[in-house]
Amino acid sequence: MIRKNQVLYRTNKKPIVWDAFFNANGNKKPIVIFCHGYKGFKDWGCWDLVAQRFKNSNLFFIKFNFSHNGGTVEDPIDFPDLDAFAENNYSKELDDLDGLIEFIRSKSFEYKQEVDLNNITLIGHSRGGGISILKTSESNSITKLITWASVSSFGKRTSTTGDLEQWRKDGVKYVLNGRTKQQMPHNYQFYEDFKANESRLHIESAIKRITKPVLIIHAQDDPSVKFDEALALHSWNPKNTLITIDNSNHVFGASHPWKKNDLPKPLDLVVIKTIAFITSGN
Template structure:
């Protein structure tokens, strides 16, 4: 029987990190998989809960969490009631959040320590979360494997340039519409300055070249959000990486929010099976 447990931990940046665990409780130490959501994402988006259950059934201890400044709250973790937090997010905050999660899971005081094998940790990052997972896999010796789903290959080129950048600096804030919720979601200019101040650390290409663990790159060939060319770029920077392209798959591998059936879309099922096979070896 799969156990699903929710938990809130204190983050480094004055916001809680909402997380959950999915596993079969049998006092057997299991390889850990930690899932990092992407931009305008959250841990309970779409079919992610079904993904967690599949990993749990296959013998993993599956962890997913909301980045502390993703715009969700403890009371309302789905969607984005806290747009002020969203606007103040940075890549550094997300890296710190992931470190907090790793610290919890690997601590000797972790209450599920008899259910986890902290020497076997795989990070999975989707979209923007793929970059965060990649950087952390390079930095943190506790991470043993890296899997990216539809990951971006560069953060810098996603920032506005020229007059748009100048206007953002003058206004102090730039708004992006959420196509699903129709919210006007703010980005304060400190998001850009934080990147500039930490550009060396936040350059995904540099991280990929320094990866010392097995690295699986998964991408859909019909991704309209992050081009499949980005997956090929990432693969070219690490000749020991494995590239797995999913024909005709989109950015979320056929899922959507809300996801109202108990069956995964076939593209998402395909990448979950591939990811489990990679993580267990």
């Protein structure tokens, strides 16, 4: 069963649009929640093909749009709502992920007969990897963590560095989206929220606290998030497993839009290693 563009409405908060891919057989399946990265969305590239692979392995796969990622309920692809994008921050993304997890664990979750609430894995790509690390460190309900090309620090990213005085004066700064050619706005509140929650948003401290199984997957030649960041994550949590992907990039050979019926070879390997980690007994 594939359920696309379902909506989690929340009081006084923007809704979350989410998808579920699973075999509707009444058997309780491990839950896998996928968190997209910066300038990402749940329908990017071949994420649907990825979801199908998890479904075929009898996992309950959920992917979603962060509430302020720039998409809308009516148009969840790309960035029709730049006003929302401008008001995004790390705290909102953590709150979104927490709200989605609580919804899945609630009695009102429509598919509760299909899920094993004692077996929840988070997968985060790029910035979503950092968010997943933080949430795993805070939540007792997460049983495994997997990062794909994850960042190791929020403090040195574009959204928290640069000409801070000019940013404060202008109230907004822009980052070009090379694919859509949109100027993506970041309101100064992003930096203010980061500074106000800097200790909570410290990825190194968070991953050091995690005692659950952790898998780190990163391309050796990632041009966007350097492999050194994977090495840093690996060094901070010696119980984790690090898998290096050769001859690949930040999205493991994928692109948007993706017109083929098969995954690129690097991403195919990532999916194989990820599913093996989730279904193993470790």
